[in-house]
Amino acid sequence: MDVYDAIISRRSIRRFHQRPVRLDILKKCVNAARLAPSAANLQPLEYCIVNDKTLCAHLFEALHWAAYIQPKWTPKETERPTAYIIVLVKDTKNPYYERDVALATENIVLTAEGEGLGTCILCNIERVKIKEVCNIPLTLAVDSVIALGYKAETPVVEDMKDSVKYWRDEKETLHVPKRKLEDVLHLNRFS
Numbered sequence: 001m002d003v004y005d006a007i008i009s010r011r012s013i014r015r016f017h018q019r020p021v022r023l024d025i026l027k028k029c030v031n032a033a034r035l036a037p038s039a040a041n042l043q044p045l046e047y048c049i050v051n052d053k054t055l056c057a058h059l060f061e062a063l064h065w066a067a068y069i070q071p072k073w074t075p076k077e078t079e080r081p082t083a084y085i086i087v088l089v090k091d092t093k094n095p096y097y098e099r100d101v102a103l104a105t106e107n108i109v110l111t112a113e114g115e116g117l118g119t120c121i122l123c124n125i126e127r128v129k130i131k132e133v134c135n136i137p138l139t140l141a142v143d144s145v146i147a148l149g150y151k152a153e154t155p156v157v158e159d160m161k162d163s164v165k166y167w168r169d170e171k172e173t174l175h176v177p178k179r180k181l182e183d184v185l186h187l188n189r190f191s
């Protein structure tokens with residue numbers, strides 16, 4: 001898949017088929033993260049792949065989904081992600097670590113998109129619980145979790161009008177408002 005096509009077609013996916021993701025594909029995603037740009041090339045990040053069924057079930061309990069959708073929504077048991085990549089930070093004093101996380105994360109989700117997978121980046125997560133589930137050492141901080149699996153929904157992008165809030169229609173299709181190009185792009189000078 002062309003890089004631009006992957007960028008354009010990627011949407012956060014929160015409903016998945018229960019077909020497992022091959023470990024080599026998950027490792028490929030982490031390899032893409034490893035090679036992301038890093039401020040001063042300090043590379044403060046590590047990654048934990050979780051694909052064990054029992055651990056995935058425990059990890060799921062530490063995640064919060066789609067806060068704009070009310071009443072509180074969470075994937076059904078038959079729609080849960082089949083794998084996760086936990087993004088870990090070994091030096092939170094590094095002033096640029098969050099930028100490194102963002103770049104590494106984008107590499108993961110685009111690599112996954114190219115492999116036909118859906119992903120959702122999650123920061124609304126219970127970090128203490130996650131550390132317990134995966135025995136993550138004290139020296140590493142949990143930044144975020146990326147949920148992965150084969151897509152069981154097809155969200156649609158729409159031009160943003162008056163709200164940034166994504167919403168589901170009567171057919172359960174997720175609509176994601178994005179600011180229009182002309183609203184974010186400036187050419188040469190502001191008039």
Ligand SMILES: Cc1cc2nc3c(=O)[nH]c(=O)nc-3n(C[C@H](O)[C@H](O)[C@H](O)COP(=O)(O)O)c2cc1C
Binds near residue numbers: 066120121122125166
């Ligand atoms: C830093 C960050 C944190 C996010 N945290 C969550 C989260 O905890 N739960 C969730 O369901 N989605 C989460 N998302 C997904 C966003 O809701 C999603 O990216 C946004 O609605 C735009 O949709 P799109 O990814 O399809 O373009 C997060 C995204 C980012 C970039």
